[in-house]
Amino acid sequence: MGDLALRVDGLGKQYRIGKREAAYRTFRDALADAFSAPFRRVAGLLRGNAAAAADLSETIWALRDVSFEVKKGEVVGIIGRNGAGKSTLLKILASITEPSEGEVQLYGRVGALLEVGTGFHFELTGRENIYLNGAILGMSRAEIKRKFDEIVAFAEVEKFIDTPIKHYSSGMVLRLGFAVAAHLEPEILIVDEVLAVGDAAFQRKCLGKMNEVAGEGRTVLFVSHDMAAVRKLCTRAVLFEQGKQVLFGEVDEVIDSYLKAQSNASSVIELPAGDPESPAYGTRIEFRDSAGQLRSEFRIGEQWQVVLHFNVRRAVKHLIAAVGLMLLDSLPLATYWSLPQDLTAGQYSATFQIDFPFKNVYLQFAVGISVLERPVYYCAGIGQVRILDVAKDEQPFRSTGGILNTPQTTRIREVSYALDG
């Protein structure tokens, strides 16, 4: 053996979440309990029994029956929806919290990066924060001193290194935090979603660094919702669903399975209200077939519609509504625009005719509204539509292995504005 980086065996974590509502028979019982409960809890606290002190009897398994092995130098993605138990697993691996059952064997020094800039203090200068943050992440002072210049260069904050970071922009703080963490050299690196923050340039830089780390033969466990990043970085992946390990295997297979499991598509999606100051905002989108029926699965070659309902708060000039189509891993495919129009206050809907030639994919959407070149509403990552690879009438496209079969130009057939109601 000897090439094992970590082994997780039957791991589980139980949380106490609440108290079962006691069925008091009489008012006297309830009163008696109200008096005795504080004493019971204090007694539990003094005995060092956290469970008794918290007086919580209802429990939930945040993670259960998790077993997998990671070899040295492997880069493993951990994917799943929010609340699937990914972060709990990372916290156990990083020793932050204890498991309730099972065990983990680690064959190397672990460095966990669950957040960028943990322990930064805004009164301290960039230089001071590098030392503080480095110490918190487990670097020795000598080690930080040695890498100091490299860290500063990576963060691109040379000029402001002796300025308190409260005067930094949030992007600078972020870069500084990642720069320190990126120079950590553990044998097993655990990374949680840190790439989700920051602008595109920063994300590219982080991904590049992650690639570099992975290339150095270090073991990496990487949690992300960004499937493109997972596919790029990882060789294998673990899929979690409601605290259970569903699949552990090659990265492509696991991602496909995850995306399929996500497709509990809905044909009407309510939109978040957005900025209350903005002159217009979206309320919901609907997916309809050409007959106007609500659906969330369409056949390839079939024409269908995205209907965007929106509110205009005050009279606006030159309003443009737009709908963007993207894959579930946020790869943008196309954007449909409406013709600009001057509108008075009221409720409107814009209907976009879609006949883009996809097959066997899941789509999600972004909607945007702008007035006179200024965006006033934007919402991305919503909705889910499945395009089947079965054609409507006759099979118009031959399967060629790619998603997009025919690169044909598509235009909006019609965008109709109608005053709702």
Added chain:
Amino acid sequence: MTVQSDRETPLLTIRPSKGWVSLKLGELWRFRELLYFLVWRDIKVRYKQTVIGAAWAIIQPFTTMVIFSIFFGQLAGIPSDGVPYPIFSYAALVPWTFFATGLANASNSLVGSAHLIKKIYFPRLVIPLSAVLSNVMDFCLAFGVLVLMMLAYGIVPTVNVVFLPLFLLLAFSTALGAGLWLSAMNVQFRDVRYVVPFLTQAWLFITPIAYPSSLIQNETLRALYGLNPMAGVVEGFRWALLGTQRAFDATILVSALASVFLLVSGAFYFRRMERTFADVV
């Protein structure tokens, strides 16, 4: 070709812990640089964020001394073991302020560092430890004023002054011991936030700061009085610096034992509760 053992021993095995657990002092030692940086951060930030910074360390005990001298020393005529009352009370207020501030800081330390506890692993003992340690700086400043006052009053310390660090250590371990208990409880119940000021106030009155412990004549009662570790600390400071008559008597010995008990029990209690910190805080 060398024969490799079938399976390497893991560097670390994580599994659920049960009952009382070891203090892992070796691990604490490995994280001494983190301790250093946290203490350094606390001190730096405290002096950066306040206008008169370091002066606060002196103003607090000094003002209390002035008030005590007027009301207890002058008006109430409380005896002071043959030492001028201002220096009698100030010599007690310096270690007391160190203790009280350390206790308050330690009690709130875990809750105040919740973001660290949830995101990164290190021995949690580092947090209350650094909270108490960062007050040593303030103690030194207040102690400097005490030295100046002794010069002004023409008091020469006895040779017993070599024991002074021991009494400071005693105050430290009392503050840390109580702080460990309270900080771990504070994670579960924020009631502790209301308990600490009240506890400190009550503790002030049962500690011989405004009055000498020589008021208690009965030897057995004096020994029992030592169950309050701060009684031993305060009398020890006076004995070492001002040469008050009480030598290493029962009060001080009992205090030392009580303080060590508080520290050890606090540390074990803390370690036992530690496993839930990240989930609860």
